[in-house]
Amino acid sequence: MAVLRITLFFIINANKACGMNYAQIAITAILVGTVILFIWGRPRYDLVALLALLATAIAGLLPAERIFAGFGHPAVITVVAVLIASRGLRNAGVVDMIAAWLSPLIERPQLHLAALTATVGFCSAFMNNVGALAILMPVALESAAKQQRSPAAMLMPLSFGAILGGLSTMIGTPPNVIIAQYRADAFAEPFKMFDFMPVGGIIATLGVAYLVLFGWRLIPRQRQGQPSADEIFQIRDYMTEARLGEKSPLLGQSIASLPELEELDVLVTALIRGEERRPAPSRRTKLRAGDILVLRADPTDLKSFMEVAGLELVGDEELSPEHLASDDVALIEAVITTQSNLAGRSARTANLRNRHGLNLLAIARQGRRVRTRLDRVVMRAGDVLLLQGASGAMPDTLSRLGCLPLMRRDLRLGQNPRVLAGLGIFAAALAASGFGLLPAAVALTAAAVAMVLFDFLNLREMYDAIDWPVVVLLGGMIPVGGALESTGTAALLADSLVALAAGLPVWAILAFVLILTMTLSDVMNNAATAVVMAPISVGIAKGLDTSPDGFLMAVAIGASSAFLTPIGHQCNTLVLGPGGYRFSDYWRVGLPLEAIIVAVSVPLIMWIWI
Numbered sequence: 001m002a003v004l005r006i007t008l009f010f011i012i013n014a015n016k017a018c019g020m021n022y023a024q025i026a027i028t029a030i031l032v033g034t035v036i037l038f039i040w041g042r043p044r045y046d047l048v049a050l051l052a053l054l055a056t057a058i059a060g061l062l063p064a065e066r067i068f069a070g071f072g073h074p075a076v077i078t079v080v081a082v083l084i085a086s087r088g089l090r091n092a093g094v095v096d097m098i099a100a101w102l103s104p105l106i107e108r109p110q111l112h113l114a115a116l117t118a119t120v121g122f123c124s125a126f127m128n129n130v131g132a133l134a135i136l137m138p139v140a141l142e143s144a145a146k147q148q149r150s151p152a153a154m155l156m157p158l159s160f161g162a163i164l165g166g167l168s169t170m171i172g173t174p175p176n177v178i179i180a181q182y183r184a185d186a187f188a189e190p191f192k193m194f195d196f197m198p199v200g201g202i203i204a205t206l207g208v209a210y211l212v213l214f215g216w217r218l219i220p221r222q223r224q225g226q227p228s229a230d231e232i233f234q235i236r237d238y239m240t241e242a243r244l245g246e247k248s249p250l251l252g253q254s255i256a257s258l259p260e261l262e263e264l265d266v267l268v269t270a271l272i273r274g275e276e277r278r279p280a281p282s283r284r285t286k287l288r289a290g291d292i293l294v295l296r297a298d299p300t301d302l303k304s305f306m307e308v309a310g311l312e313l314v315g316d317e318e319l320s321p322e323h324l325a326s327d328d329v330a331l332i333e334a335v336i337t338t339q340s341n342l343a344g345r346s347a348r349t350a351n352l353r354n355r356h357g358l359n360l361l362a363i364a365r366q367g368r369r370v371r372t373r374l375d376r377v378v379m380r381a382g383d384v385l386l387l388q389g390a391s392g393a394m395p396d397t398l399s400r401l402g403c404l405p406l407m408r409r410d411l412r413l414g415q416n417p418r419v420l421a422g423l424g425i426f427a428a429a430l431a432a433s434g435f436g437l438l439p440a441a442v443a444l445t446a447a448a449v450a451m452v453l454f455d456f457l458n459l460r461e462m463y464d465a466i467d468w469p470v471v472v473l474l475g476g477m478i479p480v481g482g483a484l485e486s487t488g489t490a491a492l493l494a495d496s497l498v499a500l501a502a503g504l505p506v507w508a509i510l511a512f513v514l515i516l517t518m519t520l521s522d523v524m525n526n527a528a529t530a531v532v533m534a535p536i537s538v539g540i541a542k543g544l545d546t547s548p549d550g551f552l553m554a555v556a557i558g559a560s561s562a563f564l565t566p567i568g569h570q571c572n573t574l575v576l577g578p579g580g581y582r583f584s585d586y587w588r589v590g591l592p593l594e595a596i597i598v599a600v601s602v603p604l605i606m607w608i609w610i
Helices: 002-018 022-040 045-058 074-092 094-107 109-124 129-146 152-168 174-187 197-213 259-263 299-309 352-356 394-401 416-434 440-453 459-465 468-486 489-500 506-523 526-544 548-559 570-579 583-608
Strands: 239-244 266-273 276-279 292-297 311-314 329-336 358-365 384-390 403-405
Touching (some): 022 489, 022 506, 074 459, 109 152, 129 403, 152 570, 197 548, 266 358, 292 358, 352 358, 352 394, 394 403, 506 548, 548 583
Antiparallel strands (some): 329 384, 329 403, 358 384
């Protein structure tokens, strides 16, 4: 609300000072409405961007040939190419190899946390930060289990480290790509690959040092004592064994034909027949007398089902995960990402069993197992699911659903030639872009195509690697940002701010722009924040008769400094469930970090860029 009040204040003062024409009033109304929807979070940010684009087009603020030009913008192409190349590097085993190098440090917790956080930051400088976190998060969870520490002490530093690493290079995060390309559009020359390093690299280094030495200690002790996912998902707490008697009406029926299973929240997760154990039995299996069913059921539904089915409880042995898994059936924990199509849906509407071949056994939310009927629970991003399904199909199924497995992946230690080849392709693209031989979009697209041609990823993986909601967001918002500038609204807002801050030194206004951008980024998508703030920051620089580069750099840093909320960045959302965090935990750790970023980046920007 504070951001909205500031924006409205500028609008009112600008209108009083010089009057606003139709185009300026229209684009301002569209921008304010868009920001409100971004903050509200409904509908999702990609649809909000399309609504803003359509409103801008209908209002006549964009020529017909430029309405959808954003989807072919070099910034969008660069982001897509980086995502594909990042998947190729992951498949080559680059990050896995680095993670293996860190294994000997696991017996020294503080040093291991430092190594993990620094590693994810370094990887995030050159690849998608969510991808780097996705590979190193299972490593952190495994090390936390071995050290008998809570995952909460490790996952938030890891998430923040991934975000910090992206500040260091032009391809490290979408806001940097947007700012670099905006500079090219406005001043005919983009920021180069490593122009962000002098400020962003120092901030990342100091930020990682803060997280390792002090930041993790600010997580409340009750969260640091949070049980691991293995401890939360105790099989005996939500599984029941029941034997079919000689007179059970289920005898001779297949599991699929049991109508009660559809009406009640009851799931057959395993069948025990004599010495044979069948995890996730086929729904065509005919039931016999003496069969023992391992059931996951709501207590009320279980009682009703057992009465109807003529089952009797069995308590001969304690259940363990081995009862529910085999060579062919996997039992896996996975976190719902912000892009998952499960978010906002219940297990019943998602139809996990029939459509995807998965049994949902349990849900954990913020470190606690959900104990209500699972088929009615509306799942959220950050929830941890305990799933049972076919081992061979599990990776593809989770990828299709937008879920991240929380297990240690097999390290690709025997693929050094592939690692070197993948690194060579990516390094060649960076060199071509860094030395100005090719535009970044062209060089990185060439790297992405080479990754596919040399079989680092197939075509399906290539398309899966692309974060389509972000592509739609950028394609929709870039023309809106252009209209903000072409109508003169950005300059008007900038002039209002300059007039309001008359007499203040440049560094103070720079700090305000940085803090304002940080605030927006904590509640709305960071790429959208960069699109909105870039033209305004340039207008402020022109009004102050100073270099716009420093203000663009402040926007780039602020847009990627989302440390106060779990919704400000995908990395923060990913660790919410596995770490058992609450909303307030983020600002406890993130507020001092943002203060450090402001205190360090303002003098550095003044020294280097202004």
